[in-house]
Amino acid sequence: MANRLHVGTRKGLFELARTNGAWEVVDVRFLGDPVSAVLADADGSVWAALDLGHFGAKLWARDRDGRWRELAVPVFPPKPDDASDDPHPWSLGKIWVLEVGGAAGRLWAGTMPGGLFRSDDGGVSWSLNEALWHMPERRHWAGVAGGEQPGINSVLIDPRNPSDIRIGVSTAGVWASTDAGGSWRLINRGMYAEYMPPEQRDHPIVQDVHRLARCAARPEIVWCQHHNGVFRSEDAGATWREVTAIRPSKFGFAVAAHPVDPDTAWFVPAVKDERRIPVDGKVVVARTRDGGRSFEVLQQGLPQYHAYDLVWRHGLAVDETGERLAFGSTSGGLWISEDGGDSWTMPEARLPPIAAVRFAPV
């Protein structure tokens, strides 16, 4: 099981290690600076994206020998004159998600304003996925609530075939490529957006996919925490069925899929969008173990009295065994479970608001 956890916060990157059965902070980097995404690889490498308020998005990496260095960030190409009506900037807003790409040295970065970038050298250099960026439909991507830019929040690589990719976009549904990003299709059917005008409610491109998670052992099983509820796909994101059994509420941002069991997933529900707080001020995790037909509301070790923690899209993670989970909140709460979510403990720390948690794979 994973013994290292990386926590990206509003005020720095925190690394926790499990020693003698307890998790404790063992390293702090970028103290005072917002971390927008974090990725860890099995060899000890770590990547951290910063979202500096004045000076823009930055990317740092720690190599397997423990040395940190700044890398180049993804950069958009010069905006051509005929793109003057593009509603979105051709400039990196922030790196929202980082994923390893299934080939040596390959990384993917999902960004605001909606560019997908690939590196084949461990993040030293990046290239924009032009096929996706130049799709005419991209101009219909909408900004994330509270922000002006659309963002790619999820990049799912099929572990059996790294050329098979799904991305989730806030707000533009689910996109698929089966040729390593050479071409893309908007694929999601079956989701609905109840906040949209009725005639657009079911259109795939208006769907606010908060986060996607896929079962590593059965990659055709994909879970989605959507703005309007929880959905499950059994065909790698093409068709979706609403999971109405979710409780205590259907709104939320984060989802984690069990790496082996296609019927198990975890969510952190909240009161829906206008308020964005836990139901009844109680922090809980919802777990299904039967493909979404029913849910357990897990609360052992979680605050149940006047707790207003919200968990963002990348604030929930599961390790490669499905036994260790962690989630972090906008109030800086961090909880870790070693038993699949049955019980939770809080490390000895009061952290800044948490954007992302990530286990280092073993």
Place this chain on the structure above:
Amino acid sequence: MATVSFTSALQRFLPAPSVQVDGGTVHAALAVVFASRPALRGYVLDDQGALRRHVAVYVNGQPVHDRVWLTDPVGPHDEIYVFQALSGG
């Protein structure tokens, strides 16, 4: 020669010493600096070469007018100062 100086807030992230450059325009002056310190460019300019939204450039104590193309003139003895635009409290 004109002088380009950078806020100490930038020094947290990377070296940004003052540099003497030929004048011309703000764009030309900054280009000289970035030629020798390419990593600095992304801290000051966005991907299209405009000033970052929360970065300010003053010439002789006055904010530049053209934040996109940086065409404000710079004389041979001018002082260019690059710093963070205050936002928030």
